[in-house]
Amino acid sequence: MFQYDPGVLADKNGKVYLYTGFCPPEKSKKRFHLPKQTSAGAMVTELEADMITIKKNPVVFVPSEEYADKTSFKGHAFFEAASMRKVNYNYYFIYSSEKEHELCYAKSDRPDKGFVYGGTIISNGDIGYKGRTEPLNYTGTNHGSIGCINGQWYVFYHRQTNGNPYSRQGCAEKIQIIPEGKIPQVEITSCGLNSGPLEGTGKYCAGIACCLMSQSGTAEYKADQQISDSHPYITQVGADREDNPKQYIANMTSGAMAGFKYFNIKELKRITVTTRGSDGELQVLTDYSKKPCVSIRMIKSDNWIECSSEKFAD
Secondary structure, eight states: OOOOSOEEEEOTTSOEEEEEOOOOOHHHHHHTTOOSOOOSEEEEEEEOTTSSSEEEEEEEEEEBGGGOTTSTTTTSOEEEEEEEEEETTEEEEEEEETTSSEEEEEEESSSSSOOEEEEEEEETTOTTGGGOOSOSSOBOOOOOEEEEETTEEEEEEEEEETTEEEEEEEEEEEOOOOTTSOOOOOOOOSOTTSSSSEESSSOOOGGGOSEEEBTTBOOBOOTTOOOOTTSOEEEESSSOOSSOOOEEEEOOOTTOEEEOOOEEOSOOOOEEEEEEESSEEEEEOOTTOSSOSEEEEEOOEEEEEEEEEOOOOO
16 A cells, blocks of 8 residues: 555554555545555554564554544544654554644554544644634644653644745644643644743744735645735745744735734834835734734835834723
């Protein structure tokens, strides 16, 4: 069967497992001329200690959409991006579901069988978070897993950039693994690995926007398709690089919205934005303001300039 997106678990008992699988919708199989039978779900292959030799042939342990009807995975079946983590005595299988925009998990006390669907950890459109049905951000394929840093668990995932499904921004959010072993869904934010809300002073890159949409709403990033120029997107100055990326948001046309979560603002005297483009007005609102608390007048310019406002609503 078609092997894809491999993940490896080296268990404490010395056993090694390889996790793979690729279960695209039927329409994608036809479009990309994929084999009719890719895989029936996520597969596990036990390896020898050399991590090269196959000890046991692949077996399906989490179903694809086609085989999920009478299982706990219905509606959130396996698509791709297999990753296994062991937490205490439980095994957590993290994967990209048939919905693509979400990372889900399944749990078992065995590394190769007995998995039951647990829930969605994160959606890059916040779909499902607190019952949300409409996306707050552009959605697209979502790969990642969970990891523990200094005693705190995080989910690592990605969002799309440059109007292209293959240009991606790595992100992280804090998660909780509660006593009964469940992982509640978390929202997407701008905070990443920060210990809490970002400081309400200083300078921040527009690329940390966690909510983005045009006046007409959001869109889905689909394979091999550039989104329409009517939509805003995160991009950057210059080539890809590891640090100082100088990201910005392009196509912020009339009615577009960029959202940032969260800032710890105590005393705010001025907001300044660096912009390049046509004349316009940038309105700043918070979750608590029903009308703009700041309106910043944008000045037409072919170069990057700073525009500020010092008038605030109560």
